[in-house]
Amino acid sequence: MNANPVLVEALRGGVTESLHRGALAIVDARGRVHSALGDITHPVFPRSAVKVLQALPLVESGAADAFGLNDEQLALACASHGGEPRHASTSAAMLARAGVDATALECGAHWPYNDAAMKALVRADETPSALHNNCSGKHAGFVCLGCHLSNQAGSDHRRAFLRGYVKPGHAVMREVGAALQATTGWNLADTPVGTDGCSIPTYAIPLQHLAHAFARVATGVGLSPGHAKAATRLRAAVAKAPWMVAGSGRFDSRVMERLGARVFCKVGAEGMYCAALPTLGLGVAVKMDDGNTARACEVVMAVLIQKLLPLSDDEATFMGALSDVPMNNWNGIEVGRLRASAHLNDATLGSLL
């Protein structure tokens, strides 16, 4: 891999202590590159940043309608959530809609990422279940899709049909892979494939193609009618229930609660980020070389939103606080800042269009 440009710096005592290199692509629905920094042609694992693409079959197949999933549940199908009680109960409700329970989930269990939720479980002397897994909503969506496919096939053995839904060859994962390939235009049969944290396959796809997919999700242009309708519905669900996508105090939820349907943004592990900007008809994909998600990607996305979207003064102030972030120590003293590099700040976006 080439040395991508420095996009984010961590300052201490007024000097750069650490830095984060990365690449980003901004692409329109016709596939034209609006802006690029760094290498956008090298395939990268998008991880959880593409959950909305992976949720398209849930809606397009008719499963979401068949089980009467509401906005909160559809938003959770696109989420990497904090495992707060309402996240876990909403996952459980999705499963109940399909007539199964948490034992159908194959994502594994982990302690809630949300600190208060984790401590509440500890205090109650409980251990986490698969419902607390940050991917439980996505997996509940997979299970709903699987139950729907099983019903369509007239199967009497729903649980047997579901088993192994995380494997690439399973009917559910074939649908999910087909949606990923159709939206990104990248041949998944001929690219590196890894296993994600929640055990489903993750396919390596260039940032340029990921950004193109999100421009398609933003506009519907270049999608099948079924995928276009599903994308519109999922974006609307997330705009109505942004807390579901991440949770209390988390970047994605805060940004979408503030900016509404103008931004659909989604973090992924190992420094990934994708976003759809419907009012501009653009898609965005970011990968930090070092895999730093929390502190690096969020600053990049905050800067890109400020550069691209027309914002009110209040909105600009809100986003500014997410792109130039004070870092406090254990005594609450500000000891540093996290901010965009000069390279990113000075970049003139759109010059490549």
Add this chain to the structure above:
Amino acid sequence: MNANPVLVEALRGGVTESLHRGALAIVDARGRVHSALGDITHPVFPRSAVKVLQALPLVESGAADAFGLNDEQLALACASHGGEPRHASTSAAMLARAGVDATALECGAHWPYNDAAMKALVRADETPSALHNNCSGKHAGFVCLGCHLSNQAGSDHRRAFLRGYVKPGHAVMREVGAALQATTGWNLADTPVGTDGCSIPTYAIPLQHLAHAFARVATGVGLSPGHAKAATRLRAAVAKAPWMVAGSGRFDSRVMERLGARVFCKVGAEGMYCAALPTLGLGVAVKMDDGNTARACEVVMAVLIQKLLPLSDDEATFMGALSDVPMNNWNGIEVGRLRASAHLNDATLGSLL
């Protein structure tokens, strides 16, 4: 900052998903560079990697003897510990030796880094104190030094004397800064200074100088007699009580429990690492550009130890498992590996000597 070489790679599905760039210096006690990768002349904040240098005045001043500090307590003065019960109680015992208690600590409080210790506090419905701060042993050492200086000055107002010991101008921090300058040979008055997580100053020092300081600690060569004696005593204390320096399951403790006095290694925040290799008379300093401490630095140190130190087959196997690390997902499936880059693996160390 230049693009330093890739030292560590995170693999998934057999391909590189993320990578960590960094620089390293290996220097002997006469200041000759044994090996270097990347930029070793740019000043970097060493953070907690230099706690052993900051603990020299505690011993050299006579404070450690005056208060009868034992090996465990001296090791804790060099530690970034997990806040396990024995870490916290040992800090408290150090303070008691000097006739004060935890209210003298100015490091701030945070939840124990050790997961079991954190959850035990939550279960007991307790909140963490400054004793659980990973720096509480270092600060207890500072407080002991301050109490000793106060006694020497014949002060009746020990607590008033101690107050503000974390500030650069305080007598305690002047002693600590003098030790840092004497061992590294770097002029602290003329270098960037930041505030560390625990509120003491952190001075930017080039890796070459940091490695030189650790070669001096390894050998005593180039140190004042008082510092040389103190370094020997601190290294011996850590070799006897390596669990104190980090804690259960942590890299530094595991390596030193296994290799004994042949390695003194110490992690620091933001991708820092320093080590003394007494049998070779060498010092090591590592800084990862992206500030990734846990997964990047440890692999680098594990590789360097394997390349530099004569090891038995069992020891080599043990260290090998720390330099090529499987990464499992929530279902316990191996999904990737963390390993040294080809650049680091292929580097011929010692060629610059």
